[in-house]
Amino acid sequence: MKLNFEQLGDLAVGAAFLGTGGGGDPYVGRLMVQQCIHEGCEVEVIDPQSLDDDSLVIPTAMMGAPTVLVEKIPSGQEAVASLKRLEKRLGRKADATMPIEIGGINSTIPLVVGARLGLPIVDADGMGRAFPFLEMETFGVYGISGSPMAVSNEWGDCALIEAVDNRQMEWLSRAVAIRMGGCAYIAEYAMSGADVKRTAIPNTLTLAIRIGEVLRKAHEDHQNPIEALLGFLPSTLYRYGRVIFKGKIVDVMRETKAGFTMGRARIDGIAPFSSSMDIEIQNENLVARVNGEVKAIVPDLISIMNTETAEPITSENLRYGQRVTVVAVSVPDIMRTPEALAVFGPACFGLQEPFTSIEELA
Template identity: 85%
Template structure:
């Protein structure tokens, strides 16, 4: 698929939805990709099945606090430099790139890298949403090493990290990203085409495009876009979603700490919901509670949408007074296995509550 400008706009909306508040503002990433298209460069998205088993795929991304992007906008070249530095370290050229996560700006960073280096972008990712830690990848869950990895900033500085495991890789690279100003650009989880087909969540880029298209078409047809989206999900790997709350944001607490955006948003309920909902945030929305009762919990998606425009709202754009609708969406089964929950289940974020799928939460 050769991406066009309309699909890019739809992708930015769908990626913001799947990012569950995190992954960085997709507006910035959309502008970078649009610049590539305006220069006549091609963004070529390929299905994982098109990969030869022995092809080298190097995913690219931004890491750090999404709030930093508001003041430190990337040029688009940083992640490209990381991929090239990792190629030199490996002594081998990449034959494709892909997202590590489908949320926010990290759905678009690989598109810029692919367009500028003439590489195809694999239609899939390793999170199926956004997560704050680099070890929280289905790639790693199912046996792919994240390192060696390259971490670069906008000045051309680069660190190559070779860690004993993926958690240590995250710990070391987070310190580098903090020194680089709170966010950095990375190439990691270099793997074969066979490993991509075995460990990735497939077709999430095209899914994000379809989500944006469903919302756009519903609005142009004067239909309820959120209901249209909920009607679309059963035909995807995400299968199930529902509205779990609606109201007005009455408080936002947010700080950048240890390389993450940490906070909490409180939503005062409007009829028929009543009461209040609290959502805890670490870059992404982790758990939603009403009067202490869990309504949705990581890794299932908790998506905050503007009630009036049906636009997903990223964590750095939450504001007092916004009228919002909160959706919970099930994740693919590859993300709910015991092995996966050991890496990105609730306990990995310090939450005491166990994982209960939204299908089972009343």
């Protein structure tokens, strides 16, 4: 499938929704891909099942604080440089690239890399959403090493990291990204086509496009976009979603710390919802509570949407006074296994509450 401008617009909206507040503003990435198409490049997305088992796939992405990305716009060459450096280290050319996460700008960075280098982009990723840490990948959960990895910035600097495990890879590369100004561009988790099919969450790029399309068409047909979205989800790997709160944002605390956007948001309820909801943020929305009671918790998705437009709001764009609807969505089963929860469950973020699915919380 070769992407067109309308699909890019839908992808930006769908990726913002799946990003649960994190992953960076996909609007920036959308403009970068549009520029590639204007220059005559093609953006080809392929199904993971079409990969040869011995193909080499090198995922590419941005890492760092989304708040930094607002003021430090990439050219698109940074992630290209990282992929080329990793190819040199591996002694082999990549057959394709792929997102490490489907949320935010990282749904589009691989599209830019693929367009610039003439590589197809695999319709899959390793998070099914966005997470703040690089070890939080289904790739790693199911046995793929993230190292060696390459980290590049806009000045042409590039670091090659070879770590003993994926957590150490995250720790070392985070320090490099901070030295590079708070965000950098990476190539990591190089793997075979067989490993992509075994460890990746399939067809998430086309899912993001479909989410954006559902919201857009509901607007065009004068229907409720959020209701349309919730009606669509049961036909996907994300089988269940519901509105868990509606209200007005009355407080946002946000700071860039240790290479992340850290903070919280408080939402005062609007009927039929009373009281207030507090949402903890580390790049992404981690847990939503009302009067201390958990309403949704990582890894399930917590997406804050503009009530009037149904546009998902990323963490760096939360503002006092916004009227919002908070939607929680279940993640695919591959992300709820004991092995997966040991890598990106609540305890991995220092949260005291155990993981409870939104179906149970309902």
